Amino acid sequence: MTDLSKSPAVLFENVSFRYTEQSEWVIEDINFSITLGEWVSIVGGNGSGKSTLIKLMNGLLKPSLGRVHVLGENIEMANLLKIRKSVGVVFQNPDEQIVGTTVEEDIAFGLQNLLLQRDEIISRVDRMIKLLQLEEYRNRPVRTLSGGQKQLVAIAGVLAMDPKIIVFDESTSMLDPQSTIHLHSLMSDLHQQGFTVIHVTHHPEDILKADRILVLNQGRLVFEGDVLTLMKQPEILQDAHTLPPFVVRFKESLYRRGIKLSGGCKSEKELAKSIWEYISAM
Numbered sequence: 689m690t691d692l693s694k695s696p697a698v699l700f701e702n703v704s705f706r707y708t709e710q711s712e713w714v715i716e717d718i719n720f721s722i723t724l725g726e727w728v729s730i731v732g733g734n735g736s737g738k739s740t741l742i743k744l745m746n747g748l749l750k751p752s753l754g755r756v757h758v759l760g761e762n763i764e765m766a767n768l769l770k771i772r773k774s775v776g777v778v779f780q781n782p783d784e785q786i787v788g789t790t791v792e793e794d795i796a797f798g799l800q801n802l803l804l805q806r807d808e809i810i811s812r813v814d815r816m817i818k819l820l821q822l823e824e825y826r827n828r829p830v831r832t833l834s835g836g837q838k839q840l841v842a843i844a845g846v847l848a849m850d851p852k853i854i855v856f857d858e859s860t861s862m863l864d865p866q867s868t869i870h871l872h873s874l875m876s877d878l879h880q881q882g883f884t885v886i887h888v889t890h891h892p893e894d895i896l897k898a899d900r901i902l903v904l905n906q907g908r909l910v911f912e913g914d915v916l917t918l919m920k921q922p923e924i925l926q927d928a929h930t931l932p933p934f935v936v937r938f939k940e941s942l943y944r945r946g947i948k949l950s951g952g953c954k955s956e957k958e959l960a961k962s963i964w965e966y967i968s969a970m
């Protein structure tokens with residue numbers, strides 16, 4: 689018997705996809721795997737196929753060619769429910785996944801479908817309301833909330849299901865800076881607890897925390913590797929309509945002016961420390 693704990697969280701084998709037989713290929717012959725517990729960022733310009741890739745990952749879309757495996761199982765109609773339980777996706781637009789009338793009911797909806805005991809549902813809903821700081825909206829109809837507030841409800845609904853693999857598709861796009869920081873620290877916590885985190889993002893800074901980055905360009909996977917390797921090939925990000933993180937651009941800008949920092953630059957803190965060391969050694 690296959691030992692599922694050794695299987696990749698997600699495996700794409702020669703996957704191609706187009707929305708109709710007449711339309712263009714949106715995903716072209718993609719191969720990659722994501723290890724259990726890994727934090728992977730997916731970047732690429734508008735229309736490069738990121739959201740389509742995510743929908744192939746939880747069985748919302750079926751590959752036109754190739755195979756997608758989740759935790760060692762090929763996605764098929766027969767195991768779709770199981771796959772959706774394993775892969776929780778927070779979609780780009782919260783309106784796509786809001787189902788309940790009130791915040792509380794919305795978070796409970798997926799749990800009721802899992803046929804959990806009432807006490808367990810209440811306890812998970814309470815935990816998520818606290819975690820996402822939604823206490824004051826608990827009984828509000830979701831449709832009366834702002835875009836960012838709805839996004840937090842959608843995140844709570846997905847996390848409540850306790851999926852092993854959690855995918856955030858540009859989930860900070862409507863959040864204010866403080867809620868964004870809160871969500872990032874939540875992602876770090878989830879990663880530390882052993883969850884597999886997949887983060888589709890347009891923000892260059894977000895890739896610094898990832899174990900690995902996948903870059904998509906017009907439906908093709910053009911890079912797969914860590915941030916330091918990616919930074920040595922800036923043309924890849926440029927071609928994919930994106931940018932290196934600010935700290936990297938700042939360090940390079942200093943370099944061009946003859947200031948060679950020897951320390952790391954994977955965060956503002958590290959960059960400040962490197963600058964301080966440079967100044968102290970002058």
Ligand SMILES: Nc1ncnc2c1ncn2[C@@H]1O[C@H](COP(=O)(O)OP(=O)(O)OP(=O)(O)O)[C@@H](O)[C@H]1O
Nearest residue numbers: 707708714732733734735736737738739740741780
């Ligand atoms: N339901 C659909 N029917 C037909 N074509 C679609 C559909 N959804 C997306 N597409 C097309 O597939 C391509 C990839 O779209 P996708 O939404 O995956 O891109 P994306 O990388 O997520 O972009 P963004 O950064 O804007 O969210 C685009 O050309 C888009 O027009």
Ligand SMILES: [Mg+2]
Nearest residue numbers: 738739740780
């Ligand atoms: Mg998208």
